[in-house]
Amino acid sequence: MADFDTPELKEYPEIPHIHEGVMAHSKPFVAKEEFQQALGFPGELVDNWEQVALDKMQELTGKYRSFQVFLDSCVKCGACTDKCHYYLGTSDPKNMPVARQDLLRKVYRRNFTFAGKYFPKLVGAVDLTREVLDDWYSYFHQCSQCRRCSVYCPYGIDTAEISMAAREIMDSVGVGQKYCNEIIAKVYKIGNNLGLPEPALADTLEGLEEDIEDETGVAVRLPLDVKGAEVLVVTPSADFFAEPHVDGLMGYAKVFHEAGISWTLSSHASEAANFGMFIGSYENMRKVSLRIREAALDLGVKRIIMGECGHAWRVAYSFLNTLAGPFDFLDPNYPVPQHILEFTHDLIQRGALTLDKSANDDMVLTFHDSCNVARASRMGSKPGGQFTIPRDVIRAVCNNFYDMPQDTIHEATYCCGGGGGLLTDDLMELRVKGALPRMEALKHVVEEHGVTHMAAICAICKSQFAKIMPYYGFQMDSIVSVHQLVSNAIVLGDKQ
Ligand code: SF4
Ligand code: SF4
Numbered sequence: 001m002a003d004f005d006t007p008e009l010k011e012y013p014e015i016p017h018i019h020e021g022v023m024a025h026s027k028p029f030v031a032k033e034e035f036q037q038a039l040g041f042p043g044e045l046v047d048n049w050e051q052v053a054l055d056k057m058q059e060l061t062g063k064y065r066s067f068q069v070f071l072d073s074c075v076k077c078g079a080c081t082d083k084c085h086y087y088l089g090t091s092d093p094k095n096m097p098v099a100r101q102d103l104l105r106k107v108y109r110r111n112f113t114f115a116g117k118y119f120p121k122l123v124g125a126v127d128l129t130r131e132v133l134d135d136w137y138s139y140f141h142q143c144s145q146c147r148r149c150s151v152y153c154p155y156g157i158d159t160a161e162i163s164m165a166a167r168e169i170m171d172s173v174g175v176g177q178k179y180c181n182e183i184i185a186k187v188y189k190i191g192n193n194l195g196l197p198e199p200a201l202a203d204t205l206e207g208l209e210e211d212i213e214d215e216t217g218v219a220v221r222l223p224l225d226v227k228g229a230e231v232l233v234v235t236p237s238a239d240f241f242a243e244p245h246v247d248g249l250m251g252y253a254k255v256f257h258e259a260g261i262s263w264t265l266s267s268h269a270s271e272a273a274n275f276g277m278f279i280g281s282y283e284n285m286r287k288v289s290l291r292i293r294e295a296a297l298d299l300g301v302k303r304i305i306m307g308e309c310g311h312a313w314r315v316a317y318s319f320l321n322t323l324a325g326p327f328d329f330l331d332p333n334y335p336v337p338q339h340i341l342e343f344t345h346d347l348i349q350r351g352a353l354t355l356d357k358s359a360n361d362d363m364v365l366t367f368h369d370s371c372n373v374a375r376a377s378r379m380g381s382k383p384g385g386q387f388t389i390p391r392d393v394i395r396a397v398c399n400n401f402y403d404m405p406q407d408t409i410h411e412a413t414y415c416c417g418g419g420g421g422l423l424t425d426d427l428m429e430l431r432v433k434g435a436l437p438r439m440e441a442l443k444h445v446v447e448e449h450g451v452t453h454m455a456a457i458c459a460i461c462k463s464q465f466a467k468i469m470p471y472y473g474f475q476m477d478s479i480v481s482v483h484q485l486v487s488n489a490i491v492l493g494d495k496q
Contacts, residue, residue, distance in 0.1 A: 235307025246483030
């Protein structure tokens with residue numbers, strides 16, 4: 001199956017002994033010239049790349065105060081060293097968060113601090129060389145920007161911010177990552193990550209309407225580009241065809257049907273994902289976000305609801321208003337934007353849905369908190385809503401639910417191993433090894449409680465788990481969408 005060994009699942013997680021350089025070979029494919037240029041970056045490594053990189057670093061430390069504070073304030077306490085799933089899964093010491101940060105910090109020190117300029121050896125400062133750039137390319141693409149390490153750092157240093165800046169610097173000298181940059185270029189050209197054009201999207205949605213009617217006898221619509229609809233739903237394009245994502249999309253449609261609220265998808269904003277965040281480029285993040293604004297204005301909707309996607313919810317929750325706002329043309333009675341789980345949760349609280357929990361009795365569920373939802377956003381009006389709302393919804397539609405161990409959920413959740421722009425087959429070894437801590441936690445509830453399925457609310461988590469679970473002996477279809485569970489349990493026509 002692969003030219004690497006899948007780590008062994010232990011009963012209790014173990015902190016591995018270090019193995020220097022074992023993941024130095026892991027690098028994603030480099031973006032081609034046409035995709036670099038589509039995003040406004042040089043097509044290939046520029047001649048004076050060292051100076052361009054340092055200029056960019058200076059620009060970013062000036063623009064983002066947090067970036068400079070993070071570079072200046074690490075005291076090497078070591079609290080973060082065993083918190084990264086990529087270190088736990090690979091044992092490469094450069095996957096310890098502090099060591100990853102230091103790859104960039106030592107160049108920053110050499111060029112932008114007094115001690116680094118005059119006593120470089122004393123403070124571990126080094127010049128920016130091709131070897132250093134190669135290390136950056138390798139190890140800043142072994143960080144899924146999950147922010148778990150920042151939770152344990154007494155100074156709140158966020159390695160995700162440093163890895164985003166490093167990727168932006170690399171893009172600015174012409175060394176971008178193929179997977180992310182090609183996808184962003186596709187969104188500009190066609191509207192979604194998958195390159196699914198409007199006629200294909202319309203056909204797909206029609207097919208799903210037929211499937212629901214065949215199965216339930218009820219005509220549930222999945223509308224596209226309907227002007228004057230109340231709600232615009234922006235969802236990851238994986239929801240349009242991949243398993244288990246598509247079952248979640250059918251769940252959204254059934255919820256809107258039962259609520260009697262008109263809604264529409266948009267062919268212009270047919271993608272919730274925003275890979276501009278993964279490459280640290282606010283300019284590209286803004287351009288992708290603007291498509292949502294344009295679609296909302298064009299369709300004349302009153303509300304925007306985001307589908308199940310982790311980083312898309314972070315971008316929407318934390319940045320949409322500043323990047324693409326103001327959204328003063330929407331109904332002020334609703335948050336901008338809302339998450340589909342907030343919407344469904346509210347309907348459940350108000351008794352607006354009839355649910356038959358026994359429809360999910362063939363499953364014993366657990367729930368994987370997605371990093372960007374858990375550590376970079378919120379849901380609902382109460383602190384911690386991002387943890388309680390998905391669980392409330394699952395408990396409302398299932399009889400059998402058990403959480404994984406406390407130190408692996410909520411704020412302490414482990415990344416699926418494929419986030420942050422790493423969900424590409426050229427990084428398969430990293431993805432499999434990085435999933436180790438989550439797989440160990442899953443094994444625990446499988447053995448303790450007979451858990452058969454894990455639910456998630458992120459397109460990347462779902463795709464990653466479907467692919468890597470078989471490496472650890474789990475079935476690929478044991479990952480499910482939360483709205484797939486809602487879809488199974490909802491009794492259609494009951495509230496009409
Ligand atoms: S942000 Fe996540 S992936 Fe990156 S170093 Fe920290 S724990 Fe590891
Ligand atoms: S926990 Fe924070 S201060 Fe301590 S080594 Fe890690 S990044 Fe540095």
